[in-house]
Amino acid sequence: MPSPFPGMDPFLEDPSLFSDLRDRLVTHLSEAIQRVLPPPYYAGLGRRVWIEVSERFTGPDVVIARPPHAENRGTATAVSPGAGRAVIVHVPHDERVEPRVEIRIGRGRDTRLVTAIEVLSPTNKTPGEHGRELYLRKQREFLETHVNLVEIDLLRAGTHTTAVPLERARAAAGSFRYHVCVHRLDNLEDYVVYPVQLSDPLPPIAVPLLPEDEPVVVPLQEVLDHCYEVGPYRWEVDYTSPVPPPPLSPEEEVWIHDRIAQHETGLK
Helix, strand or coil, X not given: CCCCCCCCCHHHHCHHHHHHHHHHHHHHHHHHHHHHCCCCCEEEEEEEEEEEECCCCCCCCEEEECCCCXXXXXXXXXXXXXXXXXXXXXXXXXXXXXXXXXEEECCHHHCEEEEEEEECCCHHHCCCCHHHHHHHHHHHHHHHCCCEEEEEECCCCCCCCCCCCHHHHHHHHCCCCEEEEEECCCCCCCCEEEEECCCCCCCEEEECCCCCCCCEEEEHHHHHHHHXXXXXXXXXXXXXXXXXXXXXXXXXXXXXXXHHHHHHHHHC
């Protein structure tokens, strides 16, 4: 069963759902690209990994530490003989992993990264987050080491993060809700921007290879539709709830209401 929307489903921007969607998009993008890549190119997955404080509940935040001779009224933890009263504050950490698609040529030590394809996450677009700092650092590395960079932003919320300056993108393309930014390794001054409105299907995108080879075209909407079809979203999304932030325009509110009503009528 397809999504009610012809393009990006704004309900999937909920952080509790988008992480799953992002991982599926990266995996299926890699598969879709692999099918159209000419030899000797191949597509694989790269990863950005970091550790951050966990938000999951694992029990009490504070454990009272008693000296070894204390009355046994529960589990006691000795900090050090002769030390005063102390508490142990347990702060669990999680490993965070963000995959990306990488197009390469060569084998072993001779492998070369030609194109990196990133699907932005909420963390990438949140100022102060460690994940954003790592993303921007990697973005600069790609731009400085002559790697093609394709950035897919399917999140209306958050700070502008793709490599193209926002005001220049808006001056050329007008306003947009989502976009894809492509920066070629052989053209440092130009960015190809695919602007997408809420009601638009996602565009086919030309993914660049080395300058002497033609880009390959990837049907981004087909990849998103496949993710929705094989994912859990038709059961997880409550389409009677408000759309995740940021706020919609009145015209967008009406359009979304109509799309959901049409979808529900089609299911009856």
